[in-house]
Amino acid sequence: MKKFYSVLASIAISFTALAQSHTIDVYPLMDASVYAGQTDNANGQANLVSGSDANGNQTYALMHFDLVEIPDGASITSAELVLQADNPDPSAVTYVIHEMTASWTEGSSNPSDPLMGGSASSGDVTYNNATHPNNSWPNGGNVEVAYKFAPIDVTGDNVSGSKTAITFNSQNFVTLVQTWADDANDNYGVLLKESTSGTTGNIREFYSHENNTGGAKPKLTITYDGDEPIDTTTTSIREDLVESKLSVYPNPAKSNIRITDIPEEVDQLTIMNISGQVVKVVNSTELNSNVVMLDVSDLTKGTYFLKGSENTIAQKFVVL
Known part of the structure; x- marks a missing residue:
C-alpha cells in the first residue's frame, strides 16, 4: 500500500511540474x-x-x-x-x-x-x-x-x-x-x-x-x-535581430534570397529555424563578395533567422 501511495505522489508531483x-x-x-x-x-x-x-x-x-x-x-x-x-x-x-x-x-x-x-x-x-x-x-x-x-x-x-x-x-x-x-x-x-x-x-x-x-x-x-521558457541566450536571436545590419531580399521569398551588407569580419552565415536549429550553412568560400545569392527553395514554409559568425549579426526572413 505504501508503494501505491508513493506512485500516486510521484504522479502528482510530475503533473504539478508540467503545469507550472x-x-x-x-x-x-x-x-x-x-x-x-x-x-x-x-x-x-x-x-x-x-x-x-x-x-x-x-x-x-x-x-x-x-x-x-x-x-x-x-x-x-x-x-x-x-x-x-x-x-x-x-x-x-x-x-x-x-x-x-x-x-x-x-x-x-x-x-x-x-x-x-x-x-x-x-x-x-x-x-x-x-x-x-x-x-x-x-x-x-x-x-x-x-x-x-x-x-x-x-x-x-x-x-x-x-x-x-x-x-x-x-x-x-x-x-x-x-x-x-x-x-x-x-x-x-x-x-x-x-x-x-x-x-x-x-x-x-x-x-x-x-x-x-x-x-x-x-x-x-x-x-x-507548461515547461520552462526556452533559453535563447546561446543564440541571442532576439537581441541580434534588434541590432541587425544584414539585408535579405526578397522577404518573404519562395526560391532565392539576395543577402547584402555583409560585414567584412563575417566568414560564415547560418540559417536557423524558429526553434534555433541550424538548417543551412554558407561557408567562407561562398562569401567572396558583399552580395550572396542563396537558394532557399528546399526549406519548408516558415520563419527563419540568418545569423553571422560569432553571433554578431542576424536577420529574420520568411519562406513562402
Missing part, C-alpha cells in the same frame, strides 16, 4: 508604420504612429512578436500588450488592435518626421506593399486587405494627456497569442488602429522597439502553463 506557470516579457522583432495619406512612405525605425491625419487618412502601426521562448504544448493563460505614447494630447483617442493575416517586413527607413513617414527603402513595409518595392499585399491590395475586420479588443483603450499608456488584454487576444504559440507560421502580428469615430487630426506617436526612451518600447507580457 511562467511569465515572460516579449518585445517586437519588427514594428513599423504605414500611411494611407502617403501610400509609398515608410517608417521602420522611428516612433510608431497611429491615428487619422487632418484629411481623415488613417495611419497604422504594425507589430510582430516571435514567441521563441514559449515551449511546445504551452497553455496561454493571459496576454497583455502595453504601448507607451510619446506625445499624448489632452483629447482622448481610442485605439483597437486587429490580427494581421499576411507577412510583412520592417525596413531601414528612419524619417525625421514620423507623422508623415519618409521615402521607402528596399525592404520597408508601406501602405501599398508588404515589402517595398515589389511585394504587394494579397491580391494587389493595400494593408487594409491584410488584417481581420473585427478588432481583437472590441472596447479598445484610449490615450490622452493624463493617460500615456494603452493596454490590450482581452480573451480574444489571449486566444490569438495561443495560436501564435501553437504555430509560428500563423503569426503575422497585429495592427494598431484608431477607432475614435467622426474625427480627424488624431495621430499619436508611440515608442517603438528602436526608439524606447526609458525602456518604453512595446511590451507583450505572457503567462502560460
